[in-house]
Amino acid sequence: xxxxxxxxxxxxxxxxxxxxxxxxxxxxxLFNMGLSSGDAPELWNVDKPENITRLYLGAVEAxxxxxxxxxxxxTASRLKLHKSEHRVHELNKAAAEIGRNVAxxxxxxxxxxxxxxxxxxIMEPMGPLSYSAAVEMFHEQAEGLKAGGADVxxxxxxxxxxxxxxxxxxxxxxxxxxxxxxxxxxxxxxMMGVTSAQLADMxxxxxxxxxxxxxxCGTGSSDLLRTVLGxxxxxxxxxxxxxxxxxxxxxxDGHIHYDGTPELxxxxxxxxxxxxxxIIGGCCGTTPEHLRAMKEALETRPRGExxxxxxIVAKLGGFSSTSDGTDDKGPAKRERSGRRRARx
Amino acid sequence: xxxxxxxxxLSDLNDDELTEQMxxxxxxxxxxxxxxxxxxxxxxxxxxxxxxxxxLVSGMQIVGDDFRDGILxxxxxxxxxxxxxxxxxxxxxxxxxxxxxKMGKMVIGTVKGDIHDIGKxxxxxxxxxxxxxxxxxxxxxxxxxxxxxxxxxxxxxxxxSALLTTTMPYMKTVIESLSAQGLRDKYIVLxxxxxxxxxxxxxxxxxxxxxxxxxxxxxxxxxxxARHNQL
Numbered sequence: 001x002x003x004x005x006x007x008x009x010x011x012x013x014x015x016x017x018x019x020x021x022x023x024x025x026x027x028x029x030l031f032n033m034g035l036s037s038g039d040a041p042e043l044w045n046v047d048k049p050e051n052i053t054r055l056y057l058g059a060v061e062a063x064x065x066x067x068x069x070x071x072x073x074x075t076a077s078r079l080k081l082h083k084s085e086h087r088v089h090e091l092n093k094a095a096a097e098i099g100r101n102v103a104x105x106x107x108x109x110x111x112x113x114x115x116x117x118x119x120x121x122i123m124e125p126m127g128p129l130s131y132s133a134a135v136e137m138f139h140e141q142a143e144g145l146k147a148g149g150a151d152v153x154x155x156x157x158x159x160x161x162x163x164x165x166x167x168x169x170x171x172x173x174x175x176x177x178x179x180x181x182x183x184x185x186x187x188x189x190x191m192m193g194v195t196s197a198q199l200a201d202m203x204x205x206x207x208x209x210x211x212x213x214x215x216x217c218g219t220g221s222s223d224l225l226r227t228v229l230g231x232x233x234x235x236x237x238x239x240x241x242x243x244x245x246x247x248x249x250x251x252x253d254g255h256i257h258y259d260g261t262p263e264l265x266x267x268x269x270x271x272x273x274x275x276x277x278x279i280i281g282g283c284c285g286t287t288p289e290h291l292r293a294m295k296e297a298l299e300t301r302p303r304g305e306x307x308x309x310x311x312i313v314a315k316l317g318g319f320s321s322t323s324d325g326t327d328d329k330g331p332a333k334r335e336r337s338g339r340r341r342a343r344x
Numbered sequence: 345x346x347x348x349x350x351x352x353x354l355s356d357l358n359d360d361e362l363t364e365q366m367x368x369x370x371x372x373x374x375x376x377x378x379x380x381x382x383x384x385x386x387x388x389x390x391x392x393x394x395x396x397x398x399x400l401v402s403g404m405q406i407v408g409d410d411f412r413d414g415i416l417x418x419x420x421x422x423x424x425x426x427x428x429x430x431x432x433x434x435x436x437x438x439x440x441x442x443x444x445x446k447m448g449k450m451v452i453g454t455v456k457g458d459i460h461d462i463g464k465x466x467x468x469x470x471x472x473x474x475x476x477x478x479x480x481x482x483x484x485x486x487x488x489x490x491x492x493x494x495x496x497x498x499x500x501x502x503x504x505s506a507l508l509t510t511t512m513p514y515m516k517t518v519i520e521s522l523s524a525q526g527l528r529d530k531y532i533v534l535x536x537x538x539x540x541x542x543x544x545x546x547x548x549x550x551x552x553x554x555x556x557x558x559x560x561x562x563x564x565x566x567x568x569x570a571r572h573n574q575l
Binding site: 035078120122127189248255284321323332333337340341 | 368
């Protein structure tokens with residue numbers, strides 16, 4: 001069963017526009033504001049709300065239609081590291097409240113998307129995290145985001161299919177519409193081996209499907225566009241999200257810099273739209289300056305043909321792997337005898 | 345071919361067939377089969393060290409290569425490592441008893457402020473699969489913990505992992521702390537994690553940056569061998 005998503009602020013906005021711009025980096029921006037290596041960004045929702053306001057305003061003033069709340073690591077399992085697992089509701093609610101205030105003063109419709117990142121644990125049977133425990137953690141987070149006024153739960157950087165489903169179930173239990181993106185960072189697949197085509201087909205079969213789905217983070221913007229091509233090739237109508245990094249991280253003078261220029265991100269944004277993405281933003285390394293260049297490019301340049309892999313390489317650089325697992329051109333598994341010990 | 349013909353009696357295989365089958369079974373993550381095969385080889389008077397190197401380590405090498413090449417992914421590698429672990433549990437006490445040669449000892453952990461341990465665990469498992477002894481400090485590891493444990497345990501290698509751009513710089517802090525104590529040259533320092541690259545490894549003064557778990561194993565073997573050649 002695949003019900004159409006219930007009316008909500010994001011799906012309404014999608015009805016009136018044929019592309020939306022999301023935001024850029026959260027971690028990179030907060031780091032530049034003085035967040036220390038290893039500190040939990042989510043604590044700033046309460047301790048330094050003025051910085052979180054500045055973070056959100058940076059995206060809104062650069063023209064973003066959607067921004068993500070500072071709650072990526074807001075599940076109990078992530079906050080536990082900072083001995084704050086008892087503050088899940090409070091910190092997520094604060095992240096969304098600050099966002100609601102910023103969005104309501106924007107003078108146009110801006111969507112507050114409640115960020116929900118991975119738990120950081122491996123799910124059963126490979127790891128210790130049970131499906132029901134994961135749902136419970138995401139549900140707790142989603143309730144906080146909803147209480148603070150988030151329009152939509154924005155599940156991101158997921159690598160396992162089960163964790164994606166658990167986060168979606170958590171958001172749905174809280175009564176929030178949701179979107180979900182995975183990080184395709186390992187030879188064009190997620191760390192757990194999920195291909196773009198598999199995610200595209202999986203969301204269509206979910207009992208409460210997302211408003212939109214897609215890819216974020218991963219490696220460079222070339223890989224991300226290849227992933228978007230993989231989604232759109234499946235032929236589903238559901239809106240696709242592209243949130244790629246601004247290039248590759250480089251370590252310079254004790255700090256991390258991303259080597260993607262605003263001009264390149266402008267090219268990336270238009271190619272993402274041509275590849276079939278409707279919601280386009282950045283991820284790590286994407287500053288308001290990058291966002292302004294992306295917005296300008298999206299507003300001024302005409303739509304083009306669906307980009308070929310060759311064009312992506314020519315404009316944005318090479319891929320991290322020759323195949324992304326969707327073309328049967330990748331290397332094959334070891335040939336085994338296929339014989340098995342007799343089972344008792 | 346009927347189903348019965350597919351069924352295999354492991355103990356009916358000769359040594360070559362059995363080790364080949366073990367490589368298949370490791371690849372498919374079949375722990376029970378690996379444990380049975382290890383016991384069969386012990387009964388056939390193989391030394392524990394030969395079983396480790398010629399069957400298990402060789403099998404994990406194939407898993408590692410295919411992981412590096414984007415053929416296998418984390419779930420398959422975890423299953424293979426669990427099967428390997430089953431075999432190792434049988435061999436470990438025997439290896440100690442027989443005084444088998446040691447590959448080296450590694451202290452490993454995810455750096456302070458970072459809780460991402462999937463990559464770190466993979467490296468630990470693949471290193472164990474290659475015969476290294478591993479002391480796993482877990483997540484959120486302080487410089488003092490890396491260095492204190494390496495000193496107390498007589499380790500050869502310190503391995504650091506970070507997934508976040510916000511925690512990567514802490515690796516440099518650990519290396520600076522080693523240098524300040526005059527211990528930098530005593531250890532091979534390896535670093536890894538998703539957003540890192542070789543350039544970063546050089547910039548912070550590590551011996552090597554390892555792209556993935558398979559490369560970590562290759563690098564550790566190479567640097568340990570280079571170190572032995574110096575002595």
